[in-house]
Amino acid sequence: MQMVIALGNLGKDPEVRYSQSGMPVANVSLACSEKWTDKQSGEQVEKTEWLNLVAFGRTAEIMGEYLKKGSKIFIQGKLQTDKYEKDGQTRYSTKVVVKSMQMLGQPSGNGNNGQKHVDRGANQQNSRSAPQPAYAGHSADSGAPDFDFDDDIPF
Amino acid sequence: MQMVIALGNLGKDPEVRYSQSGMPVANVSLACSEKWTDKQSGEQVEKTEWLNLVAFGRTAEIMGEYLKKGSKIFIQGKLQTDKYEKDGQTRYSTKVVVKSMQMLGQPSGNGNNGQKHVDRGANQQNSRSAPQPAYAGHSADSGAPDFDFDDDIPF
């Protein structure tokens, strides 16, 4: 068992693609920063760790629709290291597969949001109408609350 | 959003009941211990915190079938504080609603395990056959992996 939790800001707009079966897949770069004062020097230090997130299904769609560069989110997920070949050499890429996401606010705004939203909306519809949601039944995730900590027991 | 993770040992055998709709409900008392050496005295200190867990559905069944006093488990869940009246006074009871559970081993054994398992098996079947699993469709949980961190995406 292993899990990751992270709270940070998107380094850029999410990239949403669709798998062959029509499943939405979002890739997000998340900046997780920490500040503290060094015990010896007494100076403020800041360190940022960048996490590569990948989300699927409904979570991916929500990311595409509501998140943008600078958005603050909290996520829960799992580590996944993929092995691949490049230039004849074995390489590894570590990602966080997002299991649940919670939005914590948009950046204070810099003007061209409306613009972007329009663009994205268009793109999405195109992409989605094309491969035709074979993705349906995968609603294990859809309509789900923010956290996998959900399925509320009715008694 | 809030969540609890805990790793500890059962203080006693799980108690499994069934709701009116036939849903299994398990109550578990979990001892979470910590040891450290006090910085000043240099002495070993141990502190145990007892958590009241409650689990539902398949997780509750698994607890009833596989866990016993002393079993070590790892759980993930959420805090839930219930309000109730007792002797005309308002009281609060805080529990951890278990969302996923992972077994980490049984205690080194003390003899009367077989006994217990037989007893429990019997009880369970009785209870379950009675109210007839109206509980069915609640399989959001059933057949699930140890962790909500699951539904593996097929590509």
Add this chain to the structure above:
Amino acid sequence: MQMVIALGNLGKDPEVRYSQSGMPVANVSLACSEKWTDKQSGEQVEKTEWLNLVAFGRTAEIMGEYLKKGSKIFIQGKLQTDKYEKDGQTRYSTKVVVKSMQMLGQPSGNGNNGQKHVDRGANQQNSRSAPQPAYAGHSADSGAPDFDFDDDIPF
């Protein structure tokens, strides 16, 4: 081992007191909300769980100085259930002992903040100047990075 992580908003301003040894102690009530759409009714549901937080040392001070009703924070901590007698009856109170805290934004502001800050500042100085910081060297926590599950508070 057990831990809690939570993200929510303060239900009211933090209460900061000082222990006999001069250690700052903050009590905070945190509303952790969750929204989801019910799978059957399709309706939006919201549920809020209130957590009682207690923080010590530098973390407590920071809470007193920077947080107010409505502030959004992320915390990490541990469960602690205290037993006490009231009206001749045993009762239990469950709190989250905060180990680390991260501020996520203030409410949009409502005017009487300056007021509050002045009050608190005054209190703090009084309390602190009185018992004389026996609390000193306890700065294991001060200047610490965001996350630290450490310094065990001796009271």
Add this chain to the structure above:
Amino acid sequence: MQMVIALGNLGKDPEVRYSQSGMPVANVSLACSEKWTDKQSGEQVEKTEWLNLVAFGRTAEIMGEYLKKGSKIFIQGKLQTDKYEKDGQTRYSTKVVVKSMQMLGQPSGNGNNGQKHVDRGANQQNSRSAPQPAYAGHSADSGAPDFDFDDDIPF
């Protein structure tokens, strides 16, 4: 803020080295497995994710002294991705920097443990006596409780 928690078994004995300042550094490969029954096929599936852990200070020493291939541990830590050049190409390596560790049991034993322990003991003493513990005072970690997200390692 980001953190990782993981529970798994060591793929091999820990490797403990010492930094120039005399700080112990342990590298550990952790197998985190998950089992579940596939919802469609009904078959048991198992997937293992390998995490590269690195620990410092007292935690590293404890790993070297008490862990071996097969040991089960629970850890809490943070992701850290290092960038390096190899064959003129930029590569990334993602590790989990362990902040706290809890031992959950040794493998049932296969004979050559005594051997190994002797070896390691020897190594450690040599390494440590050589560069002379400039590492000393860094005992923020030593004698610490199980959980601590703190002392930032300066290298």
Add this chain to the structure above:
DNA sequence: TTTT
């Protein structure tokens, strides 16, 4: 590449 983010944010406070």
Add this chain to the structure above:
DNA sequence: TTTT
């Protein structure tokens, strides 16, 4: 009330 547990365990190491």
